Amino acid sequence: MAITYHLVLLSVLLPLAGGASLLRYQCGKNFTGDGILASNIGAGLADLVRESSLLGSANSTRGAGDNTIYGLSLCRGDVTSGDCSTCIADAAGNISAACAGHAQAIVWYDICLIRFDTEDFNGKWKNGSGWVVRSSREAPNPSIFVPEVEELIRQVTAAAAGAGGRLFGRMARVIRRLEGLAVYGMAQCTRDLEGGSCRDCLDLLAGWIPVAGGCRNSSGCNLLYSSCVIRYETYNFLSPVDASSSASLQF
Structure with missing residues (x-):
C-alpha cells in the first residue's frame, strides 16, 4: 500500500x-x-x-x-x-x-x-497522507542509536495496540552503549480503531524511522498520520516518565 x-x-x-x-x-x-x-x-x-x-x-x-x-x-x-x-x-x-x-x-x-x-x-485508517516532523539535531552514533530506537518503538507500538480502549503506550529506554543515553517514546491511535488496525497503522509509521526522507539519523522525530502517531526524543517530553538503569521501562 x-x-x-x-x-x-x-x-x-x-x-x-x-x-x-x-x-x-x-x-x-x-x-x-x-x-x-x-x-x-x-x-x-x-x-x-x-x-x-x-x-x-x-x-x-x-x-x-x-x-x-x-x-x-x-x-x-x-x-x-x-x-x-x-x-x-x-x-x-x-x-x-x-x-x-x-x-x-x-x-x-x-x-x-x-x-x-x-x-x-x-474505523478506517488506510487512506490518507502523513507527515514526518523531525529534529534537525543528528543522532549520536546512528549505527547504535537507530536500532535502539526501532526496538523502543516496537515495544511502545505493542503496548499501544494491546492497551484496550486507550490505544496508548509510552516507554523510556536506556542505551548503555551510548553512555546511558535515555530515549523516550510514545505511540497512540485514535479510539475509533480496533487493536489490530491500530497495530497496522503504527507499523506503517514505524517503517519511516530508518529511511532517508523519514526520521533517519535524527535525534528526535514526530510521525503523524490521521489515525495514529509515534514520537521519540532524547529528552523527557512525557508526563511523567523517568529513565533508570533498566534497559526498558514501561509506564
Missing part, C-alpha cells in the same frame, strides 16, 4: 499560549457558498471542544446527506484533562481559521489532534 508522506525539519517545537506546540495542519475538499456545511463544521468542532476533556477523546456527527460532517479529537494519553481541553480548543480555533472553506481538515499538535471530513472515516 503506497501512502504519501511529507518531511518537515524542526530545530525546536514552538509552544502556543496554552503550552501545546502546533506541528502541522492539512486542508482539503474546497467548498464555496454552502452555509449549511460551514455551520455543521462549526457545530461539530464545538462538540469536540466540549466533550474531549472528559475522556481525552471525542467523536461528533453533524448534519445529513451531503452536508454531514464527521469529527474526531484525541489528546495524548498522558496529559491532564486541563491541558487536553486547552489544546483541543486551540486546535479547533486554528483549524477553523486555517481551513476555512474546506470540508476536510486535520491539525496535529504535540499533545492533541482534531480532524473532520464529509466522509465517515471511523
